[in-house]
Amino acid sequence: MKRWLEKLGSVAGLVFVFVLFALLQPAKFPTADNLQIMLLQTAVVGTAALGMTVVIISGGIDLSVGSVVALSTVTIALLLNRGAPPLVAACGGVVAGGICGLLIGLIITRAKLPPFIVTLGMWGALRGAAKGLANEQIIVTPNTWLNRLLNTPADEQKWMLLPPGVWMMLLLALLVGGMLRYTRWGRHIFAVGSNELTARLCGVPVERTKVMVYILGSGFAALAGVLQFSYLTVGDPTTATGMELDVIAAVVIGGASLSGGEGSTFGSLVGALIMTVVGNGCTKMEFPNWVQEIVTGVIILVAVVLDRLRHRKTD
């Protein structure tokens, strides 16, 4: 029972902020439309947070997420304008992200540099690459089904309940969560994050695991870029600036430890939802932007403090 309570810490936080805004603004906040809007607003950060969860569990960090998102939207737009089918364009964006991740992983493992530094460098370099590819302009694209990934289902598709992009995020969360918990590879990621020396002693291919982790991290960031493209309907090299911090915040609120070895995709999604609910609620309350920023900051701190206290109790 107590274990469950501990696991549900972030869920309790989500319920708390939700109920709070529902009481404060009963007419506008807890409506079916607004719920769906909040899920939509979570989709981009939530999808990127899945990859970031894996990276953080492995003891790393990825600061280049926002730049990868932008690079992904630009890549998709360019491919679409060259006549590529939407699916190919989307895959192209994800592959571009995967290549960035491969590069990050190789630099970290070959040059033995800290992930913070390597991804800080990539944060700048990839943003520049996106701008260069796009000629520092927004790229307008023809209208395809990619633009509708985050639209509420049309009347004849009401059976879907949620937009396809949200379904994709939820399914991938299950997939990644299962991978982390039920596969050898997942257990290796936890081991590397918990104690790299032990993992090496036990014959875990530490370097290969790390490279795969960053490919996955940037791949998910690029997938978030597909959703971002759908939302923007253009390729924008300046989009998602600073998004990496939202993504990291979501993962941390969800109970992951920045020193590695701990975290869950479920928690990260809940963390992303908490941030959306707070943002959306503050807007509905017509609070100015700065209030919302302060509240979000405080929530991050509270989440980490609570997590500390919980750990102290079990030790």
Place this chain on the structure above:
Amino acid sequence: MSDDPAPRLRMQGIRKRFGATVALDGVDLWVAPGHVLALVGENGAGKSTLMKVLSGAYRPDAGEMWLEGRPFRPDNPHDARLAGISMIYQELSLAPHLSVAENILLGMEPSRWGIVQRGQMARRAREALEQLGHGDIRPEARVGDLPLAARQLVEIARALAVGCRVLVLDEPTSSLAAEDIERLFALVRRLREQGHTVIYISHFLEEVKQISDRFLVLRDGRSVGEGSTDSVSSSELIAMMVGREVKDLYPRSARTPGEVILEIRDLAGWTKPATASLALRRGEILGIAGLVGAGRTELLRAIFGLAPVVRGDVRIAAYTGPASPAQRWEQGVGMLSEDRTREGLAISLPVADNVTLSRLAGFGPAGIVIPARQRAAATRWIDALQIRCRDAQQPVTQLSGGNQQKVALARLLHHEVDVLLLDEPTRGIDVPSKAEIYRLIDDCARQGKAVLMVSSYLPELLGVCDRIAVMCRGQLLPARPVAQVDEHTVMREATGTA
């Protein structure tokens, strides 16, 4: 009991409970100025709780303390430190980036108008070091650049600079080489002559006999024996610690050496080992003795593929050539790290993950790990090795040192390795756990596994091994049957005076 006219420190009837567990059940302790008191007992006997009460980290539920005749009730560690209680733990608490002088005077830097008086600081640090007879350590050296033994001295110097009345040394020798231990003992004697009071906590009973005036044995939170160290034998001490006679501390069943399974020829690493050759047979336990820094750990790591091999080769059964840890595990070789908490175990992960990490295959099809099967496998080892833990899900960090070491050993057994490379397998664990680990090692040899074991604790090598080889400055000397070896021959070879 306390007929002594003026004990420096007296603790009487100290009780402390945590929930339902009684950690201390009325402990009495007293120690006079200029005396060294040895505090011994198994892990979990209450030594560290007692010292935490003394250092103000815990408040006792009942009992009184007097320091130099005055009632002493520290509210927190800072209080106790100001009153003159200094603790030196196994894990030293120094700031590696600061200089020796800065560390010694940390928190009490001499200053004027907020500006640190560097000259005065260096002078006071030098004084403290000279008082220890170690004026050779430069006050401006960076602590991180000093060897471990010197860092320990810096920490003791810090205690003296604070004006300590009672110095507590917790397992101070567990990571020191033999010559550093001698130097530390000389220092403790010097402190004793200067009238300091020392409480010395150790698992090494030989040390206790050598260095202390009196002893106090704790068992299950009670004082079960005390007296003058001269009047007691090691086996009597052990009997008090465990509450029964430990007969065969070193079990030795009849073993029949089989074929050679590990052979190394002229192996050399970057700096160490310089050259090493040996042949290890199935069913045999080969011990490697030597001083810390002689290259014993590096030898094991080179064999296991964790350290580079520059020259020479390693043959495991039919395999030759370079190897990675992953390949070694596949070839049936497992290694136990000397550093249990930093390398040996992922201590924040559950027991189950730690036991099975090297061999997760077999818990499900195609790379899938079914948690229930993983837990079941770990639970079998928990039962077989009598690992005291809540269940396979408990994080290793919550286990005692001895049980952690059993978890690390269980990994090798779970992997069903044929060759066990054991680096300091009993470091820092209590006597009964040691006995259990010796029994496990003996079992492995009897089942035809080969064991290569590094230890700085000679009695255990002499007790457990079939053959012993000494390593001196990177050179592995030829192994000899244990019957032809004693502590003197080993020390002569290890120090290069053979």
